[in-house]
Amino acid sequence: MKSKLFKFLALFLTIGVVAAACGSDSEEAAPATTAAPATTAAETTTTAQVEVVAEGSLLDVVQARGTLNCGVSGSAVAFSETQADGSVTGFDADYCRAVAAAVLGDANAVNFVALTASERFTAVQTGDVDLLMRNTTWTQSRDSSVGMDFGPTTYYDGQQLMARVSDGFSGSSTVADLDGAVVCTNVGTTTEKNIAEAALLAGAEITLLGFETSDEVYETFIAGGCDITTTDGSALVGRKVKQQPADQEWVIFPATPISKEPLGPTYGQNDSAWADAINWTVYATIIMDEYGINQANVDAHVGDEAEVGRLLGGDGELQTGMGLAADAFYQVIKQVGNYSDIYNSNLNPVGLYRDGSANAGWLDGGLIYAPPAR
């Protein structure tokens, strides 16, 4: 009798193993979902992908797959917001679309993967995403030991502070004025470390209050629970525009941020063809902006001479040599827009303007600059 129970249990334990295996099987479906060629079976698709990764560039893989897996935050105001219908919009999301337009000819062939800050680099390394557009700051350690490569910076950000005018702060205040202040910020980010270091250097004693989400930080700030909030300047401006109550006046300082946060595309290292495709997509949006060629008037410039003509796919174009279609950058401008189009449509609504900022073009005193296309 016991032997029967024994067998009964053995049976079910084995079924458990099978169930686990079954679960693993379902996973082959997940990449297959994205790798939509409906005619091939998932198993063959998966192995094919692995082989290509071993041999060629990610550029060929993405073009074979037909969609771009783009890692975004999904919850960063104006940079990558998940909208009510599940679509992803914003500055970063538009650059994902731009890359898809350049590489695949279709700005909508993007598969947005929302990633948390902690899992973003793993997602690139395991191949879950081809490209990271997730307000990732370009740092030495990430560029070297983490194993990432960084594309041209698309947005120059920097950590700043926000306080109430009624507490005696003004645009010309500095970190040294913080002595005795209660500072609220998100926990687990570099902002915490930056403000602590800055205060130490300036000789100001501050009390740090950490919160899990940004909303909690600003609820507390509005209610008077802290004197100062600090995070990247772009986020502070957005909050000030949207959330400043009628009976308070907020001010952002110091004019020179306490940290440098250059944000741009991030991808796995040692893949030149893929890096070139992404970098030149960004450069194309910048160059077209310098010439004033935008989404609305790009069609009128297709036959132009020299740099514009070459970038839009005319005589002497260099795109085919880098594995892209001749009209790749025409598609970028036509379907997504130039740098100003992308910047203004996403960031103006939250109060961020190019004029006078580090994100103005180099001709206007900013840092946005692209090498020549020839």
Next chain:
Amino acid sequence: MSELSSTTGNLEVPYTPPPVTPKLPPREWIRANLFSSPFNSTLTVVSGLVILGILRGLLSFLFNPIRQWDATATNLRLLMTQAYPEEQYIRVWVSTAVILILSGLSLAVWRAGSAVPLSKVGRNLVATGATMALLTLLAPFSASATVQWLIASAVVAAGGEGIRRFSAIRSGSVGSAGSVGSGGSSGDDGRTVTTLTLLGVALTGLVVSLWVVPYGHHSFILDRTPRVMAEPGTVAMTTKLPWTVMLVILVAAYFLGRSLRDRLPTNATRATLLVSWLLAPPVLLYLVLRDPSFDMGHVLGTDLPIFGAYAVGGAVLLSWLTRPTTGEVGRIVAALVLIVGFCLFLQPMRMIVRIDMLMLACFALAAPTFAGGQRARRRYVVGWLGVLGVSSWLITAINTPSTVDVPGDFFMGGLSLTLLVAIFTLVVSFPLGILLALARTSTMPIFRLLATWFIEFVRGVPLITILIFFSIMVPLFLPRGMHLSELAAVVVGYSLFSAAYLAENVRGGLQSITRGQHEAAEAVGMTTGQKTVFIVLPQALRAAIPPLVGQCIGVFKETSLLAIIGLFDVLYIARAVMPNQTEFMGSTRENVLFVSLIYWIFAYQMSKASQRIEKRTGLGER
């Protein structure tokens, strides 16, 4: 038990009904319970003031004009299904309809619902009206809004009073004339109404209100910059039309079930429905919602032949193994099949071949236990064919690319992801937990030790650690080419975690079964398996209902930890995604309040269901 045995002697104890506590009229009840002494009166007044203060605070939070309830109203779809594409939304509705049809049929076939006296319904409505009026006076409304809400409260209360009088008159004319005035005792014996009717009326009222009441229409326009259009009027046609259809389907299914239940054999109908409920989650998920685009060439050329080979080969093998004359040779062959299965499993080849082989090994191992007559053997082989067919079909469907195009790595999110993880975890962990509990209480040392180690290890590790382990570490351990999606890894890990806790709950139930039950079962010649399945487990599970349901509620609520490993469950969307939309910055509190309401509704329904089961099985009464 002990009382029973003491009264079953020769002494004749006359049956006396339990004493009835007289029902006091409201005024006397209040005096007796709330103002019986000066101390009690003080307590009542103080706590009453505290409660009123809390209610006022809550109401002024809810109705403060700065609250962004637009955020919740606009993002309802995001909260429910995240990014499921709009043009494919009919699939979501079809799935809902299937669930509702099954619910309607089950309600009818299991004869759900109980009778409620109409007078009680009336009294409850009057009380609701009074509460509404009280809340209206507490809330920080403008004068006109206060008047409107007061009128609404009065209408509700008047309706309730009307129902109460109507039932009192009818019962008065039918029953004793004296009871009309006195109310109380025989007033409750008047006309009754079933809870199902009440539910139907409430749902109908809700759906009708979608067509009539101007809740507002939040349309979402994805331009270069997205914006939300809030328009007056009733809700969008894409909301009210499907819900109306869903209500009609539910009601129709119920009446269909009522007409069927008297014509069909009850047990067969119930068994069919149970199997449908079990099959519904995978079928809806993988076939309806995912819509695999079957490649017929591959299905006919590869999957079908594999199925055919296993079906024929397995049937031949099993019919030989279940022959009573096969004997010990059969066990050796079955063990060999298992070894082959394991070896095949470690080889790179089609997953379906590996899984089918393991399943065949399981069936082969169990076969000698099911050896017997012609009929028993045929039934066993048919069982094999059924399991093989369903699993082959599902594996093929899972491995076929989906035609539903969604952003993100998984096509579900929000509440549907929460429910999906909770349902699959519970379905997997329940049998696993029972097996672990049986193994831990078994006399076989290996099983006992393994089960004990597993349970104690898993219970000693926080859930979040297990989730992170399964989402980040497990994919690194897998052989090359085997890719486990984060979601499947998480469901496996969560199921193991939940099974360990369930096992301890079941073990508690098992220990409540007295030795006499085991001995009695053995005395009538039951095998260990029969004893466990027919005698011990039913009683043990009954005794363990409260902690088991507690565990179910826990599993449902703790799905919110998925947010930490980056899955978009309903709480993560409310807390991190919605407040980061340009339109709705700073709306966390509204969103979280709404999501807590969703969690409460589900958890409360589970706990009500458990109370009903406890009542039906007589737990705590006998």
